[in-house]
Amino acid sequence: MGESIYAWTKTPQEHQTFLDRYAKPDALRITHLNHALKFKRNSRYVRNIERAVLSASTPANDRKLAFWSSVTYHNLVLDPLKSLDHRPSHAQFRAGWKEVLEFAEPLAVKQILVYGVSSADALKEVAAQRQLPCKIAKVPQKINNCIPRAGTLTTAAGDINLLFVLHPSRPFSWRKWSALIQERLSLDGSSWV
Numbered sequence: 001m002g003e004s005i006y007a008w009t010k011t012p013q014e015h016q017t018f019l020d021r022y023a024k025p026d027a028l029r030i031t032h033l034n035h036a037l038k039f040k041r042n043s044r045y046v047r048n049i050e051r052a053v054l055s056a057s058t059p060a061n062d063r064k065l066a067f068w069s070s071v072t073y074h075n076l077v078l079d080p081l082k083s084l085d086h087r088p089s090h091a092q093f094r095a096g097w098k099e100v101l102e103f104a105e106p107l108a109v110k111q112i113l114v115y116g117v118s119s120a121d122a123l124k125e126v127a128a129q130r131q132l133p134c135k136i137a138k139v140p141q142k143i144n145n146c147i148p149r150a151g152t153l154t155t156a157a158g159d160i161n162l163l164f165v166l167h168p169s170r171p172f173s174w175r176k177w178s179a180l181i182q183e184r185l186s187l188d189g190s191s192w193v
Contacts, residue, residue, distance in 0.1 A: 004077035048168035052178040093122035111161040
């Protein structure tokens with residue numbers, strides 16, 4: 001699960017074009033397809049997560065395609081942020097987790113890999129409001145000056161394994177994060193070629 005979209009606009013006209021684009025229901029899907037499935041594009045967050053999940057410095061394109069075709073990608077923060085300096089608010093994280101819980105059951109989500117660790121408390125609050133058992137704790141292993149979180153959320157459809165990692169657009173040691181991801185998530189690498 002990604003964190004957010006930033007408005008990278010310079011002029012009022014570019015900003016309006018951005019707002020019009022993200023008002024469409026398929027805007028995030030198009031953005032993610034442009035970043036994840038255009039393999040020559042240097043999108044640091046996409047390429048770093050691929051390396052970490054696939055445990056390879058340069059995964060083959062067929063493995064990347066198989067990986068991205070096997071997951072549901074969603075941004076937690078539903079509102080575009082104004083700049084890279086703008087951080088999501090606690091209320092934005094809560095609103096995002098409410099939305100995630102709406103689609104988690106119908107999609108039978110079994111695990112969520114979260115880019116960033118800042119939204120864990122918001123999830124615990126939303127889960128408590130819905131009377132869903134949710135346990136999230138710090139992992140006793142600091143990576144890239146970040147303390148990951150891991151836990152479980154129980155829904156009517158079953159348990160969802162949670163792992164919160166450093167946002168992969170930051171300085172991100174994919175090898176170190178890969179070890180944690182491999183340890184904490186059920187990754188069927190054979191399905192990714």
